[in-house]
Every structure is written in structure tokens, then in C-alpha cells.
Amino acid sequence: MRVAVVQFPGSNCDQDALWALRLVGLRAELVWHTEGSLEGFQAAVLPGGFSYGDYLRAGALAKFSPVMQEVRRLALRGYPVVGICNGFQVLTEAGLLPGALLANTNLHFTCKEVYLRVERTDLPFTSAYAQGQVLRLPIAHAEGRYYADEETLERLEQNRQVVFRYAPAPHAAGGPDHNPNGSLHDIAGIVNEGGNVLGMMPHPERAVEEVLGGTDGLGLFWSLKAALEVLPA
């Protein structure tokens, strides 16, 4: 089972994603964005970073990279595709996920820990989590405010496509502060209708070892591994 970690010019969490995937025993390899084929890969990760400097708009220029055709093909065939942070932005820009990611309402890059609730566990990305489990994960982005029109939002909710939602810290008083970027419906991560393309703003690959201060991201990689084990090669 091979996982492609796509490197766009300006990606900078590519090595981190690779490290996390390998930590759970997945065979992961870097694939440069000019690559014309993802033959032999059963999953793709679009890592965080600043593809094309995030110039014009985060993710806007990466959607033209040749490798995106192949990512699209993989997705259409039902293989898991994960976009983390900038990868999520690329997936929405490329139309593989609905909606868009706009500038945070605070107008600046924000790096801190947030909490998110797992809304669905019947996915290749979340099977290792419990329904409603609250995860502590880091965010690091300037354009993470999820936006979609009313109709799209409603469809997302009806189809249960919202996978992660920003939530208050467990045992905390609560309040409106838990949403770090102003995303609609507190959305932190969504899947496509088929449930095989995930985009999320928080960084699960930054929370995979105790020494980094938390392991709540590991579940995602374990889930992916379990899902890939039952996929036809």
C-alpha cells in the first residue's frame, strides 16, 4: 500500500506528513508536482505549506500543477485523498471539495492549539476515533475560514460531510472563542460525497508523538492504514 505525499513548490509540511505516515507503518513517498502519474499509489496526501507562496490566494495556483489530474483520477476511483491545511485549500480550489477557504476573520496567520469534535467515524480517516471525541490539534494558517453558500452548507450537513468541527475545550466554560478563523458552522474538516476525499485545516501530523505535546492526530493515520489494508491494491 503506497501513499503519495504530493510536493508542490512551496509545500513545507511534506516531510512532516511523510514522517507521520511512516510512523504508523505506511509506505509513503514524496511525489513532485510535475509528476504525470500516480500509478501504483492507493492514496494521496496533499500536505500543508505555501504552495506557490500562497500568492494570489492560498491553493489557487497549485490546482494547475500536472499532478492534480492524477489526484483527481485517484479520487474518482474511490481511493483516499487527504488535504491538510494548504492541501485542503488546494482541494477546494481544484473543485475536489465544495466551498472555499477565506482569510481568517482575525486577518492574520494563527498558530495555536484548537479542539475539534469528530462528527463521523465511518470514514477511512476517522475509524480509530470515537463518535463525538474531542481532539486537541494545532492549527497554523491565515486562510482557514470555511465558506460555502447556504445551499451547499445544507447539503454538507444533510449528507454528514462535516467530519471535524471546532469545539470548546473539554471541561472549559465554552463560549464563541473556540472557532479560530470564523469558519461557517465551525467547520474544520469536510469530506466529499463519496467520503474518500478529506480536507481539514488543523494539522494531525503535528500531533503524533508525546514529545511533540500530543498524539491526537495519530488516529487519522491509523484509520488510513486500516482502510488501505482492505483496499484492493
Next chain:
Amino acid sequence: MQETLPPLLQETGIPLHEYQEIVRLLGREPNRLELYLFKVMWSEHCAYKNSRPLLGLLPKDGPAVLQGPGENAGVVDIGEGWAVAFKIESHNHPSAVEPVQGAATGVGGIIRDIVAMGARPIALLNSLRFGELSSPRTRYLLRGVVGGIAHYGNAIGVPTVGGEVYFHPAYQENPLVNAMCVGLLRVEELKRSRASLGRPVYYVGSKTGRDGIGGAAFASEELSEENESKRPSVQVGDPFMGKLTLEATLEAIRQGLVEGVQDMGAAGLTSSLSEMAHKSGLGLELNLDRVPRREPGMTPLELMLSESQERMVLVPRPGKEKDLEALAARYGLDAVPVAHTVAEPVFRVVAGGEVVAEVPIRALAEAPTYVREGREDPAIARARARDLSDLPLPQDLEGVLPRLLATPNLCSRSPIFERYDHQVGTNTVLLPGRGDAAILRIKGTRRAIAVKVDANPRYCRLAPRLGAMHALAEAARNVSVVGARPLAYTDGLNLGNPETPEGYFELSETLQGLAEASRALGLPVVSGNVSLYNEGPSHRIPPTPMVGVLGLLEEVERRAELGFRKEGEFVVLIGPEGGYLGASEYLWLEHGLEAGSPPPLELALEARVQAAIRELIRRGWVQTAHDVAEGGLAVALAEMCFSYGLGATVELRSQVRPDALLFGEAPSRVLFTVDQTHLHPATKHLEEAGLPYRILGQVGGDRLTILLPKARLEWGVGDLRRAWEAPLREVLP
């Protein structure tokens, strides 16, 4: 000839005696381009004219040192075949002119220095100085500088893991922005700025435009109304190109394609190429027609002086030229052989088939140095001598602590570091705000490094020599209290005009202090930067030696953070209870005074305190430790409550005046916590080490309670925390 000279000298600002020296070295009059080459290479920034003799005082050798000063960055061995390259660099003047781009290009520049050593950058730090926080200009600069650091560091993917910020009126006209970068490399991949004879020298990266023409020279001039008009065209940082250039350079090194690497920083092509050739004991011929350009019509002078960013110099190994070109093409970068080394020791510039400049390479590289007479500013001596014993005691001791926590110099820095990606790379073990130094683990080993940069402007202003000693001692202490053994340091020396007796006095005192502390603490300097002429019309900045210390943890699990974590743990203080009011933050806040002497520093004791806390951490007995710095014991204790919202009750018994007891400052003091089981072995270790210590109390509850001989003070941790968090949040929402 004679009559054409004065305008040219006026235009370049080269003093007559230096011009005469240039004529002597050349054996003829220089042409205009040649004179400009001298101007930039003989600028303070490139040539260290005033500081070089004094820098000689610093110890530069140590068992861990693989590369000392003289290259793009210093390198130390951290074991298991790994080494760490690090350096600090100033970008003060560009940041004063355009804070966002000035700070961004400062970050980009120091990253390239690290890459030039063959190291992958793994951490950034910065050291910032502004005027008073209440001033609109300070706010504008602070927002811009923080924005610029975030813009570049976040995008290029190097975590910004630490730093320091001080506000002081003397920086109002001349803010300081220094950036430090740390990189990781395999010992065998260490690169230097070298080329062998007859090799082509490649220009790799971004194209050359009219950016920052004359910036290096500009960096060495005082800011004044008059040279506003001399403003170079602003250099713009491009972290995207920076990232591609970084990756291409490191890949070329990993694949064994290159023999030498040099970044193009201040003074661009002129400095990078001439210095590389000089260090290689060779000459060099540069063909300007080959230089990739962004704009039409650039003159040789503009090309030679341009400080366009994101450019590197790579010297391929024989036969690897095509591989290097192909690699650069893959990243969409220009890679052009613009020069080649020659045996004749000259720097020759060719344009349009003609030699437009040719000067002996030594002459460029070896500028005259100056040793001057220094004299202390009597006003400063008077302020230092001021007797503080008659100061009234505050009416409301309890009220002082929240006010102190809310001063710009002590309040929470999270509104700043939240804007920096501090985790990319997944090596950051101790996040900003969580410990006195940042910790980064080394993947594939159990090792980690710790880094911190420090310098207290009040101490340095009132007593430059002692202040510099404090800067090194404190940076090293910060590294020690997280459990790491300091190995070496880098220093960013930011001072005023060395041509004034007061400025030279401060420079020379600063270096003598650093040298003394280095020897006593056994820490060599491996790299650094000197930025002089930092003054405006009415203020000279305090001498500001920003010291960046790098330390090693052999086992990353054996470390300490600063927050109280476990109810019931005992709070222990190493060192005396009472501090000094001289030069303290308290004195400034409550009495509006910057006066008195900074606290005395006993370096031998300092070294023993640091060794002791490291040992307690190494044995696994201590997981929480914090050094007692500005604001004294009360502030240190409050800070320890903030990470997890846990309070403590402690008792102070000393009979010194209560404000000195609570808020007085002194070095060589460390607070730590330890559980019941390890309390005895820990205190026994301190006794054996002959160190004074006292068990002050215990962790617990959500209040901080301090019992004094004649008073009981109590605060809600939440209240203190709110006071501490508010001030910068207001500026950086």
C-alpha cells in the same frame, strides 16, 4: 584628475584618508565602479573596521566547535554524526524604513547563511527592540516587523521558536530587528565558502533587480532626515523563491554536486564573490553580461551593488556542472556560470567584453581597522552611582505584581508568537512560552537542542561591561534550566556610533564583558554580527549585545518546562531570596527610574548553579524549572502559574526590604519544583554542590500566595493572567 575627486568622494562618502589608502593599494586612482566596490566592502557592515580588533578578545575554540567565526555561520558538533549551524544577523535599518519587508528579508538573509553551510534550517529566533509601546510609531513598527517575520518564516517553512522583545525609549528612533537561524547538518556535509582554481562559479536563484542598491553601506550610516533621500529601493522578500533556492542548494549538496557555497547577502555579487575568492586564496573574473536580470538597462554599478534577495553562489565539482543546471531547472531557478576563479589574486569585472573594474582582491577584503579612545558618558556613570536606599516603599505591595506583569517588557508574548508557525518540521518540543528556551528534537536520535537569545537593555545601558556579561549568563541559564548543556553562542552586537568616544567606550566595554563571561562559563563564540551607528538625532541606543546560546540535551525526555504541573510538588529556590533594585524593571515602573547598578554577577557561582539544575533535570527528578529574571521572584512565580493555571503558596523569610525581596533582580537564581520522593536527593545534591537554596512552599490551588515576614500577599492566578495577557493583545489583536 584632482578636480574630479571631491564630487566622487562626496558621492560615495569615503573619507579622504581611506581614499588615499585605496590609491596606495591600487597604485593608481580607482574608477567610479572600483571606488564603489571599496565603499561597500569597506563599510562597517562588511569590514568590521571598528569592531574587528575588539572581536579578537572573544574565545572561539571549544571541544564542540567545528567552525568558528569567519564563515557564513558557526557550526558545533552535537554527536552521532550531527552538527548544528547557527548565526544571528541584524536588519535594523531596512526594518526602520519598511518594517514588513525589512524584517522579512532579515529572516531570508539569515536562512541563506545557514543553508550556505550545508545545513537545513530547523529553527528561527528573533530579538527585537522598540521605543515605548504607547507610541503609535512603535505600534506600527511592531505590527510590521512581526508581520514580516511571520510572512517569511511561515511561508518558507522554518518554525519561529523563540525570541525576545524589549521596549525602551532609547530605541524610539532606531528600532532593532535581529534574526537568528539554526540549521542541522551531517558533519560530513559541512560546506564552506570556497572554490578551487579554474572553477566556474554559478549564480543560482532569483534575478537581479535594483533592490537595496548600496544597502550594506546604508546599514552603516546613521538614520537622519538628510539621508531619507538616499533610501535604496526597498528589498522585497520572496519566501517562495527562497524555499526553492533553499531546497535546490541542499539537494545539490546532498548529491555531492558542489564544492563550495556562499549566500548573496549584503553587498550582493561584490561581497559574495570577492570574499569567496579571497578565502580560497584566488582571484576571480566576473562576467556581468551573464547575470540574470529583472529589469532592462541595469548598469555595472547597479548590478554589483544590488541586494536582490534569494540568490546563492554555488561552485560545482568538476564534471557536475550540467547536473547542477538540471537540478536548478527542476526548481525553476536560474543557474548561470557568471564567474570563474583565476590564479592572479584580483577581482576583475567584465561587462560588454571590457574590463570595467580590476582591483587586488586582498585590498577589498582587508579594510583598515580602527582602535579609538573611549570615554564613558558621565550622565550614565551618575545614574549608575545613584543611591537607591532612600526610595520609599510602595503602599500597596499586592498591587505592584499585576502592574509589573502588565508592563510591556514583562507581559505575555503570545500575541506575537501566535502569528509564527512554531511547529512546522515537527521537531519543536518546547513551544514558545512554555519554557525559558526552545527545545528541538533531532529526529532519529534521542538528542535535542535548546536555544535562547537574550540581552537586557537597562543593564547594558547602565553598565555595558556587566550588562554584556549578564546577557551571556542569562541566555546560558535559560538553556540550562530546560536541561540542556550550553555549547557555544552567537552574538549580535548592536551599538551606536563607534566614532564618538561614548560609542566606542560602549563597544569596547561590551566586548570585554562578553569575553570575560565567555571564559568563565567556558562558552566560545562561533558566529555573530556587528551593527553600529544605531542612533537617531537625539538618542544613542543602549549597547545591545544579543546573545544566542545553543545547548545540547542528550535525552530529550530529560527536560524541564517552566509551568507548575503537579499539585503538591515543592517549590525550591536556588540562590538568595533577595534581589537588587538597581536597573530593575520594578524601579522603572514604580519609580520611573533607570538607575543604580545592575545586580552583581559572580560567574563561577553562575556556572555552578547552571550545572546543578541541569543535573537535577538529567536525573529525572525535576520537570519544572524557571530562571528568576526581570521582575524578580514574584514575577517568576506568577509566570510558573500560567501554563496550567496552577497556583502555589510560598514563604519568603529574608529581612531585605519587601520590594527588593519580591521584585528585586539577581542572576544565578533558579526556581524548580520537585515531588516528595525526590525532594531529599535533590536538596542533598545542592548541598553537596555548595549552593544556597531554600524550600519555599508548595504547588496547588488557583491562587498565588506569598507570605512575607510581615505580610501576606495573595492573588488569583486568573486575575494575574489577564493582566499579563492584555497589553500586547491590544496592539496585536
Next chain:
Amino acid sequence: MRYHLTLLIELKDGILDPQGRAVEGVLQGLGFRVEGVRVGRVLEMEVEARDEAEARAVAQRIGQALANPVMEVFVVEAVKELV
């Protein structure tokens, strides 16, 4: 022929524009009586084309490639022949 193109890419009406709001706050603070401030991007560039109609068509295609229809609209603001 060479043409200079100016394209504007702006947020659709009704989509929250925090940057516009921040600028509005600054301007109002300075005493300007402004409202409804919106911040977008302007792109300027030069292209080769046979005639103005072709240049305009190219501008349209570039706008389509660069704007995100989920939240943005683009306008070809100007097409000018260069001499």
C-alpha cells in the same frame, strides 16, 4: 499587437470581507466618512494578440483561470493597445 490588460478580482457581494472592514475602520478612525469598503486584487499584464477582441478574450480566459467562482467575481477593467 501588444495589449495591456487590467483585471479586477473581487469578493462577491454578501461575502464577509474582514480586510475591507479593517480598512473601513482605519479610514473612519482618520475621519473619512466611508462605507462599504471592499478589498480585492488588481492584476496588470501585457499580452500579444491579433486585435482588441482577441486580447479581450484572452483577458476573459485569464480571469476564469485565476478567480475562484465560489466567492469571487472578476472584471476585465481595461484592455489597451500598446505602442
Next chain:
Amino acid sequence: MRYHLTLLIELKDGILDPQGRAVEGVLQGLGFRVEGVRVGRVLEMEVEARDEAEARAVAQRIGQALANPVMEVFVVEAVKELV
């Protein structure tokens, strides 16, 4: 009277525009024959003014307030009366 103002704030000539360069590279990769791409900001807003001349003067002052004189220039692109 109410006026709608359109201001363009762009980088001065000669100042590196990393954004423009990246966009240019991508457009060329897509086969567009473009050159000299520059990316700036466009601001749209409404103001109260007695007449067009005043509205234009306000637009000038706003441009001065918002553009960074070290790196940027501004152009008042349009002043339109609203009905």
C-alpha cells in the same frame, strides 16, 4: 451626494513583485503569452461628498493614507455618482 470610489494600490515600478512573478509563471505554464504581471489591491467604497470634485479629492486623500509611500503608488481609478 453619494459617490462610489475605486482605488488601485500597486507596487512602484522596479520593486520586486513576487506575487506577480508567481502568477506569470503559472499563466505561462498554461500557455498564455503574458509578461510583466503585477498584482496589486483594488479598493471599492462609498463616500458622501458635495460634488464630484470633492469626491475625487477625498479619494486622493484616502489613497495617500492607505498606500505605503516607500513601495506603493495609488491611482484613483473611478469616481461614480450613485443614485
